[in-house]
Amino acid sequence: MFYKCNFCDPSVKRGEKPIKTVNTEVDDFIKDDKGKYYHTNCFRMHLRSRKKMKDEEAIENLITERKKVQVDEIKEIRSRARFYEWIMEYYETDLPPYYCIKIDAIRKGKHEFLREQIDYDTLLDIYLHMASYLNKVAVQKQFNKVTSRMNYDLAVVIGNLGDYKRFKAKQSAQEADNITIEGKLKDSEVVRAALNRKESSESEFNITDIMDELLL
Structure with missing residues (x-):
């Protein structure tokens, strides 16, 4: 633009x-x-x-600060766009104003049932993990309006924030363990390769000695 x-x-x-x-x-x-x-x-x-x-240093520091703010703003705009695009596709509807107001409150940590800010990427990730479950609940509930379902689903998503955090913490711990294990395996492979090279070198040396002795 x-x-x-x-x-x-x-x-x-x-x-x-x-x-x-x-x-x-x-x-x-x-x-x-x-x-x-x-x-x-x-x-x-x-x-x-x-x-x-x-002060030229102060000028450059201010520029750097503003650049960082811009990067954060652009990231926020893109995350917001991804979230709402998925919501519209998932529910096959336009965005109800009341829903956007609630999401905005959640994002800013001003929702009546939350005292912390939740970014758009986290909200979207929770929806993605719960999509199948929410579909099953919707079949059971038989909502008359899609807006009613959106309101209900949002309450469920908020209610499962604690479980989601525990799940992500466990996932991060598992990933850290996997990295540690992979590192140890690589170290073992390096040691094994070094030993193989040494054995190969010793073997070649011995064979050469024998051949030299036979030629004498």
């Missing part, structure tokens, strides 16, 4: 087409804490000339 650079793009009169030269797809850009866009070098000049910053 194109945005106006708040430093180098000129202001235009009302009714005129605004000039937007920051291409977020290809340009190196900065989005400041007020939501204004700059080419990264323009942002440097903005800090020097308008904000009167003279």
Whole structure:
């Protein structure tokens, strides 16, 4: 998308087409804490000339900080898009406003039954693990409206957060054990290969000695 650079793009009169030269797809850009866009070098000049910053290290630190915020924001946007895309496909419906409000509350840790923030990737992972179970429950419940089912399923997902955390902790521990075992196996293979090379070398040496003695 194109945005106006708040430093180098000129202001235009009302009714005129605004000039937007920051291409977020290809340009190196900065989005400041007020939501204004700059080419990264323009942002440097903005800090020097308008904000009167003279410490170059402080300028670069601020740019690095803003870049990190941007990366986090982009990750959040993509995770949110993946989550809602899956939800719409799974339930074969558009997104009810009330559902999005509840998800937003869960994401920010402001849901009435949760005191912690849950990111979109975690929510999606819980849904993926519980999809088959939720389908079975839906057959039993015979919901009249898909929105009713979405509300019920969300409550089930939230209620199983603790079990999900324990499952992921166990999974991580198992993966760590597997890595340790694989490392030990590789070490054993290295030792075994070294011993084989040594045995082979000794064998070749002995055979050469015998052949030398036969030739004398």
